Amino acid sequence: MKNNFDINTLVRENVLKMKPYSSARDEFEDFNTAEMIFLDANENPFETGVNRYPDPQQASVKAVLAKQKNILPNQILLGNGSDEVLDLLFRAFCEPNKDNIISLPPTYGMYGVLANINAVENKEVFLSTDFEPQVDAILDAANEYTKILFLCSPNNPTGNSFSDESVVSLLQNFKGLVVIDEAYIDFSNKQSWLNELDEYPNLIITQTLSKAYGLAGIRLGICYASSQVITILNKIKPPYNVNELTQKRALERLSDQEKIQLEIDSIVVQREDLIKVLHKVKFVSKIYPTEANFILIKVDDANKRYSELIAKGIVIRNRTTQPLCENTLRLTIGTAEENKKLMEALLAISS
Numbered sequence: 001m002k003n004n005f006d007i008n009t010l011v012r013e014n015v016l017k018m019k020p021y022s023s024a025r026d027e028f029e030d031f032n033t034a035e036m037i038f039l040d041a042n043e044n045p046f047e048t049g050v051n052r053y054p055d056p057q058q059a060s061v062k063a064v065l066a067k068q069k070n071i072l073p074n075q076i077l078l079g080n081g082s083d084e085v086l087d088l089l090f091r092a093f094c095e096p097n098k099d100n101i102i103s104l105p106p107t108y109g110m111y112g113v114l115a116n117i118n119a120v121e122n123k124e125v126f127l128s129t130d131f132e133p134q135v136d137a138i139l140d141a142a143n144e145y146t147k148i149l150f151l152c153s154p155n156n157p158t159g160n161s162f163s164d165e166s167v168v169s170l171l172q173n174f175k176g177l178v179v180i181d182e183a184y185i186d187f188s189n190k191q192s193w194l195n196e197l198d199e200y201p202n203l204i205i206t207q208t209l210s211k212a213y214g215l216a217g218i219r220l221g222i223c224y225a226s227s228q229v230i231t232i233l234n235k236i237k238p239p240y241n242v243n244e245l246t247q248k249r250a251l252e253r254l255s256d257q258e259k260i261q262l263e264i265d266s267i268v269v270q271r272e273d274l275i276k277v278l279h280k281v282k283f284v285s286k287i288y289p290t291e292a293n294f295i296l297i298k299v300d301d302a303n304k305r306y307s308e309l310i311a312k313g314i315v316i317r318n319r320t321t322q323p324l325c326e327n328t329l330r331l332t333i334g335t336a337e338e339n340k341k342l343m344e345a346l347l348a349i350s351s
């Protein structure tokens, strides 16, 4: 446990000082229960199903997530995809043209893009050749202006999750916030870092309904952190950042955990089947260990194999330009039928 951690030393000064926007729904919150006539938000009174503004705090969705994840609702912030959550983190903690963040390529591209948008330096410390964080190099790269370290685990595009030892060492020794992006956690046998939130006040976890939960189209990202961090993010988030349709759809889906688990199980089975076939494909020289719903492979010529698959009607991701990823391709696991077509195409190209 870090006792000397004071979140306010990391928050941007303008954010600390600012007064948040107060919406009609913030000022009179009892929207669902009260038999009131609502003439406070300039809405159209005629019913369309969505003529009212959504709950700015998404209380129903948070209540379900809190229960499922065994966490308090005030430790949850929801966003328009994790991409919005990540952007809020930059805007809350990183002073443009002064502060910096650390990301660990090859990894999710949005950390770097968001750093650019927010005029924040992105210090890149490459993963080791087996795609683990280089703890000492990361700590060396950090300075007094380093506010956030982004760990993506399981990592995109490599598929592995980082060793507990490295993550703990970073949580204990890195002076800023450690964001663990768990977009793919549901495909992994490893436990989420959620259970460690009370242990590490600098820990922030992001998850999403876009991958295992099958709801990429509704855009719902989740941030779990200390209630102090959540309070700061709430202060700066757009008032109605998660729309009514998204909240409804998320609630429906979250109530069907069994179906979600069946889909995840099927994807994991398909992943293992695909790995077996990949061993037989001559141009595949390496299949990287994966705990996600995709597989990174090394091939003889990524550009060539990518084009050959396109010609066969299959679109995968060419990652050859990423650091440490020369001649690699990333294959997302599809349905059994889609994977069968992918396997046939791979074998046909390779013979």
Ligand SMILES: *Cc1c(COP(=O)(O)O)cnc(C)c1O
Residues within 6 Å of the ligand: 080, 081, 082, 083, 084, 108, 152, 156, 181, 183, 207, 208, 209, 210, 211, 216, 219, 220, 221
């Ligand atoms: C796909 C992905 C996300 C999801 O982003 P959303 O905005 O929630 O759809 C987040 N992080 C990583 C590493 C991803 O690969």
